[in-house]
Amino acid sequence: MPNLDGGHYFFTAIVPIKNDVIVEHEGLRSSPVHMVREALETLPTALQSPEAVTVGIQSPFARSLRTHFARLVMLDQPFFNGRDHSDAVADALHGTDLLAAQPNDVLACPYLLVMIDFDPQAGANEPRRYCEELWTLMPRELEAVFRFCYGFSAVRDARSFADFLLPCQVETTMPFNDYWIGPPQLPSLSRALLVALPLIGVALPVIAALLHRVSWPTGLVLALVLGLAGLAVDVGIVMLHGARPLPAAPDASLRHVLKALYLQQAFTRFAIDHQGAAPQALGAAFRQFLATHRPRDLEGPTQNPGVIGS
Incomplete structure (x- = not known):
């Protein structure tokens, strides 16, 4: 979807x-x-x-x-x-009128x-x-x-x-996502399964011909047909997996994004204000920062929607 x-x-x-x-x-x-x-x-x-x-x-x-x-x-x-692309030599040979309007x-x-x-x-x-x-x-x-x-x-x-x-x-056929900060954990298809389907389709008729169950012409035709059928099934499996939606990035709702923007700006100001502070003073200030800005609280304080800064 x-x-x-x-x-x-x-x-x-x-x-x-x-x-x-x-x-x-x-x-x-x-x-x-x-x-x-x-x-x-x-x-x-x-x-x-x-x-x-x-x-x-x-x-x-x-x-x-x-x-x-x-x-x-x-x-x-x-x-x-503009006009549909065409071959200049073919146009010259056929006398194509390049000034004649094309359907649009x-x-x-x-x-x-x-x-x-x-x-x-x-x-x-x-x-x-x-x-x-x-x-x-x-x-x-x-x-x-x-x-x-x-x-x-x-x-x-x-x-x-x-x-x-x-x-x-x-239907939206080209959505965009920019909240992933790393590659999503997507399951990989089994290469063995993808290879096995057309291989089995080819192997079974050949084995049947070797065992004289079918004639060689019949076996070769069946091998071609079943091999192509296996490839078609592979394509269907790939397309089915490709049609699945990309999983949601962690903390990618608007409330999470607004909170992240707010914390980014607040922590930037905190880092600037406490340059060179002693470890004990820095620890106390950071604990106060956590108490004031409550990083896990999406309700607030947070950035308002639709604004450039907190």
Whole structure:
């Protein structure tokens, strides 16, 4: 399940935006796509730059203690990458008109691309549970962004918002994980098993031919067929193991990450302040540091979500 990988859920949805020419909302008249652009333009980003900290308006996604990353992007039309590659000599021989337009993809309407990386809840029906939770945390902002999308008129509550968004979900085929600090302990496939399957498929017909149970032509054909079948089974085994999600990195939930960032900054200040301190004084100060910052307590003190520093 590529959507769930490394202990995180990578949600991707492509939501169609209405094609109406002009719509009116709260005294404004414009196209739906421009209304969505305006909503995205005014949606606050996280306080992760000095300029954003100065403004002080936090991203609504920071209200969720499960959201690692969120991005909303407008998709007007797919990029045109130029003509399909072809052989210049073959084009010259066939008289190919290189100025003649080739078919290219065109979207029937603009789309809103939604990408969110969040911590799934154990035993919960994800991503429905997360979508419903997100609506309870930021309904006004979500309504402003999705108001002019097809199907949003039926949204009344958290459940109907999930019903609206989930049919637009597409499979995430390239998730990313950056919380592993070492190689994960992944089980290795048995080389003996992978070699044995096609080898047995080849050996059995050959042995049968040697024992005159089948003719040599029949034995060779069976050896080829069963050997290829063994290789196909090997490929299936490899693909089955490859489709399994990457195991979760230790302490990789958002709460753990926020606590780690907080401790990193607090300990840096501690190390600077106690340079050259006597061992006894350093030990007492470190015990006070542990009592003050409580490294194992995820509830606090910790870094707030969506900020650049504690």
